[in-house]
Amino acid sequence: MSAVLQNRSRRHFLKTTVVVSGGLMGSGLIVGCASMGGSRSMAKSLPPSAFAPGAMPNAWVKISPDNQVTIINARVEMGQGTFTSMPMLVAEELDVPINSIRVEMAPAKEPYINTMLGGQLTGGSTSVREAYDPLRVAGAQARALLMMAAGQQWKVEPSTLRTENAWVIGPAGQRASYGELAEAASKLQPPKSPELKAASAFKILGKPVNRLDTPSKVDGTAEFGIDVKLPGMLYAALAQCPVIGGKPVSFTGGEQAMKMPGVKKVVQISDGVAVVADTYWRARKALGVISVKWDEGALSGMSSAKFDAALKTASAKPGAVFHKAGDADGALKSAAKKVEATYRTPFLSHSPMEPMNYTADVRKDAVLLYGPTQFQQLAVGLAAGIAGVKPEQVTIQTTFLGGGFGRRIDVDYVIQAVEISKAVGAPVKLVWSREDDMKHDFYRPISMTAMSAALDAQGMPSAFTMHVTSSSVTARMFPAFVKDGVEPFMIEAAVVPYAIPNQRGSVMIHETGLRVGYWRSVSHGMNVFANESFIDELAAEAKKDPVEYRRALLAKEPRFLNVLKIATDKSGWGTPAPAGRSRGVAVMEGYGTYLALISEVSTAGNQIKVHKVTVAADLGSMVNPNIVRQQIESSVIFGLSAALFGEITMKDGVIEQSNFHDYPVVRMNESPAIDITLVANGEKPGGIGEPVTALITPAVANAVFAGTGKRLRSLPLRLA
Amino acid sequence: MGIKFNVNGKAVDVEAEGDTPLLWVIRDEIGLTGTKFGCGAALCGACTVHLDGAPVRSCQTPVSGVAGKNVSTIESMSANAIGKKLQAAWIAHDVPQCGYCQSGQIMSAAALLAAKPNPSDADIDQAMSGNICRCGTYPRIRAAIQTAAKGA
Numbered sequence: 001m002s003a004v005l006q007n008r009s010r011r012h013f014l015k016t017t018v019v020v021s022g023g024l025m026g027s028g029l030i031v032g033c034a035s036m037g038g039s040r041s042m043a044k045s046l047p048p049s050a051f052a053p054g055a056m057p058n059a060w061v062k063i064s065p066d067n068q069v070t071i072i073n074a075r076v077e078m079g080q081g082t083f084t085s086m087p088m089l090v091a092e093e094l095d096v097p098i099n100s101i102r103v104e105m106a107p108a109k110e111p112y113i114n115t116m117l118g119g120q121l122t123g124g125s126t127s128v129r130e131a132y133d134p135l136r137v138a139g140a141q142a143r144a145l146l147m148m149a150a151g152q153q154w155k156v157e158p159s160t161l162r163t164e165n166a167w168v169i170g171p172a173g174q175r176a177s178y179g180e181l182a183e184a185a186s187k188l189q190p191p192k193s194p195e196l197k198a199a200s201a202f203k204i205l206g207k208p209v210n211r212l213d214t215p216s217k218v219d220g221t222a223e224f225g226i227d228v229k230l231p232g233m234l235y236a237a238l239a240q241c242p243v244i245g246g247k248p249v250s251f252t253g254g255e256q257a258m259k260m261p262g263v264k265k266v267v268q269i270s271d272g273v274a275v276v277a278d279t280y281w282r283a284r285k286a287l288g289v290i291s292v293k294w295d296e297g298a299l300s301g302m303s304s305a306k307f308d309a310a311l312k313t314a315s316a317k318p319g320a321v322f323h324k325a326g327d328a329d330g331a332l333k334s335a336a337k338k339v340e341a342t343y344r345t346p347f348l349s350h351s352p353m354e355p356m357n358y359t360a361d362v363r364k365d366a367v368l369l370y371g372p373t374q375f376q377q378l379a380v381g382l383a384a385g386i387a388g389v390k391p392e393q394v395t396i397q398t399t400f401l402g403g404g405f406g407r408r409i410d411v412d413y414v415i416q417a418v419e420i421s422k423a424v425g426a427p428v429k430l431v432w433s434r435e436d437d438m439k440h441d442f443y444r445p446i447s448m449t450a451m452s453a454a455l456d457a458q459g460m461p462s463a464f465t466m467h468v469t470s471s472s473v474t475a476r477m478f479p480a481f482v483k484d485g486v487e488p489f490m491i492e493a494a495v496v497p498y499a500i501p502n503q504r505g506s507v508m509i510h511e512t513g514l515r516v517g518y519w520r521s522v523s524h525g526m527n528v529f530a531n532e533s534f535i536d537e538l539a540a541e542a543k544k545d546p547v548e549y550r551r552a553l554l555a556k557e558p559r560f561l562n563v564l565k566i567a568t569d570k571s572g573w574g575t576p577a578p579a580g581r582s583r584g585v586a587v588m589e590g591y592g593t594y595l596a597l598i599s600e601v602s603t604a605g606n607q608i609k610v611h612k613v614t615v616a617a618d619l620g621s622m623v624n625p626n627i628v629r630q631q632i633e634s635s636v637i638f639g640l641s642a643a644l645f646g647e648i649t650m651k652d653g654v655i656e657q658s659n660f661h662d663y664p665v666v667r668m669n670e671s672p673a674i675d676i677t678l679v680a681n682g683e684k685p686g687g688i689g690e691p692v693t694a695l696i697t698p699a700v701a702n703a704v705f706a707g708t709g710k711r712l713r714s715l716p717l718r719l720a
Numbered sequence: 721m722g723i724k725f726n727v728n729g730k731a732v733d734v735e736a737e738g739d740t741p742l743l744w745v746i747r748d749e750i751g752l753t754g755t756k757f758g759c760g761a762a763l764c765g766a767c768t769v770h771l772d773g774a775p776v777r778s779c780q781t782p783v784s785g786v787a788g789k790n791v792s793t794i795e796s797m798s799a800n801a802i803g804k805k806l807q808a809a810w811i812a813h814d815v816p817q818c819g820y821c822q823s824g825q826i827m828s829a830a831a832l833l834a835a836k837p838n839p840s841d842a843d844i845d846q847a848m849s850g851n852i853c854r855c856g857t858y859p860r861i862r863a864a865i866q867t868a869a870k871g872a
Contacts, residue, residue: 079817079855080817081817210814211814211816213816213819214810214814214815214816215811217816217819218797218811218815218816218822218826219754219794219797219798220753220794220823222819223753224756224820226756235748261737279736279740279748280744280747280748281736281741281748282740285737352820352854353764353766353818353820353852353853353854353855354758354818354820355757355758400819400820402756402818402819402821403818403820403855404818405854434758434759434760434764435760626814630814630817630860633857633859633860634817634855634857635856636856637855637858638855641854659763660759660764660852661761661763665854666858667849667850667852667858668844668845668848668849668851668861669845669849670849671856671859673859
């Protein structure tokens with residue numbers, strides 16, 4: 001397998017990017033984006049220091065003469081651990097100790113494109129799945145080159161050499177460090193298909209390696225976007241239209257603002273008015289005297305009630321069928337018993353701890369970008385268009401992300417920083433307030449899912465249908481993926497794993513008018529909530545234990561059965577729950593990972609408290625079980641915030657929530673004990689950054705039902 | 721006339737307007753960026769620093785109010801006995817994910833251990849529930865505080 005991107009994927013990406021930029025910015029950018037694919041021109045635009053000092057056997061490894069090995073990480077670090085897991089893949093085959101390496105964030109460049117997503121984009125729980133083979137090959141190729149260089153130097157066959165801890169060792173005991181060999185190695189051609197280690201020989205992969213970024217994250221030295229500081233940099237605060245999508249018509253107060261300390265300029269950009277000053281607080285304070293006249297746009301006067309009514313109307317339409325088995329309608333007509341239920345999910349904000357921010361330096365013939373984004377390629381393409389330069393004149397440095405969760409796939413804040421820097425003629429750091437961040441998100445879409453099932457005389461389902469109505473993020477971001485009314489990122493985990501003879505799944509794309517974005521676990525969230533709650537309803541109708549009911553329908557699914565058994569055994573399922581508590585179960589497959597989760601819940605009045613969560617996860621193969629555990633813990637808690645509290649609403653066109661007092665999230669005192677069992681069986685690696693976020697919700701709803709008899713079909717889960 | 725106070729044991733004299741939140745003075749003027757901006761409303765704890773030893777939210781503390789006082793930030797924790805133990809425990813438990821809130825978490829934990837060297841789980845919950853972590857590192861924070869306390 002080659003570490004180099006296949007042309008097909010790149011072309012596909014360029015096509016979709018063109019559409020994105022067209023959609024966001026008008027057609028002027030198409031040429032800019034389309035021309036950014038050439039890796040040679042991108043490489044030329046890199047500052048000479050980007051890869052110096054040190055020779056590079058390939059795009060992933062840099063070795064300095066003093067034997068310091070640097071591994072390039074192409075997937076942004078937003079908490080999910082790529083800063084550690086990606087280099088582990090290279091280091092294993094390169095045969096260097098993981099704690100001896102340095103990690104550097106990749107620039108925007110062709111070899112770093114994510115072939116699963118077709119762009120230099122981090123998301124979709126793809127990092128490990130996409131890199132698992134290519135990065136090991138890259139490490140092995142680099143090692144092979146170093147051995148070839150040593151072979152030439154010592155005039156021996158490379159096959160007689162071995163490596164150990166960044167040294168090549170010859171048959172007569174010759175030793176050369178990787179650093180000594182790197183320059184010669186970088187001039188050789190690597191073998192296309194170097195032999196990879198057997199899993200049994202792994203020294204790093206599959207081991208619970210400590211994260212490489214932890215030391216810098218406990219002493220304040222880790223650099224996030226908000227920490228970027230450039231010589232001569234100014235700070236910007238931005239007024240955006242209270243109604244999303246609105247544009248500034250004119251503003252007053254500019255003169256007054258200019259008299260305030262430190263204020264350098266007040267500029268109108270396409271979607272706001274920015275005050276630029278010598279410190280952030282001075283810019284923020286002066287923004288208070290600016291009054292903007294807005295054209296509120298299409299969402300003027302919009303409300304949650306109107307959104308809900310339109311969603312309900314849309315849900316009555318047939319949509320597009322994405323799954324069919326047997327004759328669900330026929331089976332429903334002749335059924336002994338028919339069960340129906342409708343599930344709803346609200347708009348959600350991402351609310352990462354680091355509010356949106358970005359630093360741009362627009363010069364006459366170059367743009368420098370610094371900051372947190374999940375989608376470097378899109379940022380570069382759009383920045384070039386705004387600044388009127390060629391994409392190869394744009395360089396981008398990606399900092400750590402103070403959380404992403406999908407929010408930073410959109411680059412609206414990057415565009416704003418570029419526009420402001422261009423208007424001011426200086427490097428500018430734009431920092432949003434928390435209120436800006438919550439009121440100008442790309443929200444997880446609302447959804448409504450109608451379920452129906454036919455039960456036979458034994459209470460087992462003979463037919464199962466789901467009809468999901470929601471908005472498409474992909475139609476805006478990557479429209480080429482939406483075909484015949486079916487949107488792949490709206491129907492994830494929508495087909496149940498259960499052996500039910502007659503099934504139908506349909507999806508109705510309904511645009512509300514409010515912009516929506518990818519939100520951790522994307523459509524798994526709404527689909528797993530509906531499916532796993534509904535199967536629980538069927539078990540209750542059949543008066544059967546929810547675990548036994550699922551087990552009977554999963555007889556031919558050994559990986560499901562295995563995780564279900566582990567989770568039930570470890571949670572004490574089948575034994576009485578502690579006094580006042582009840583348990584709920586849910587299972588799913590998401591991103592290639594098989595999961596079972598049991599929650600233990602109590603209620604007091606209208607309060608739902610989750611005490612304990614037991615998770616069994618079969619990822620096939622794991623790079624770093626320590627980070628896998630972190631991601632499961634993280635997803636339980638992130639998902640619980642949405643399940644118990646998360647709801648974005650609109651009144652008079654304005655998002656009603658503004659900060660963590662009216663958009664509460666789980667805090668430590670609300671965080672459950674989490675027991676995790678990991679299964680590795682040598683199958684292909686599954687993704688783990690997201691799926692549990694979806695799974696926790698039905699498991700809690702099912703536990704609430706077990707404890708109270710109340711079936712909660714709408715999120716957030718509320719007893720009253 | 722500048723405002724004079726001490727940051728991590730060093731005297732500073734800053735030119736900021738008196739109503740400027742201490743957070744932005746520390747970050748933009750003094751240049752210590754370990755203290756983070758999260759909510760601007762004392763709701764999330766990301767900006768927690770110590771003021772004469774007590775934890776405060778620097779986003780809601782006007783710089784005029786710290787004149788003559790001692791401010792400690794995350795950057796001083798490796799020179800502080802409790803801070804050092806917490807950092808070691810944070811590394812041992814691999815607490816951070818995105819890491820953005822962790823400076824504030826460690827500053828709150830340091831204040832807790834200074835007041836209660838052997839905190840119960842309930843003490844930890846009470847002291848730490850003002851600090852939000854969207855990555856959900858709470859179980860590891862709790863474990864790390866206990867480890868640090870045992871090593872005290």
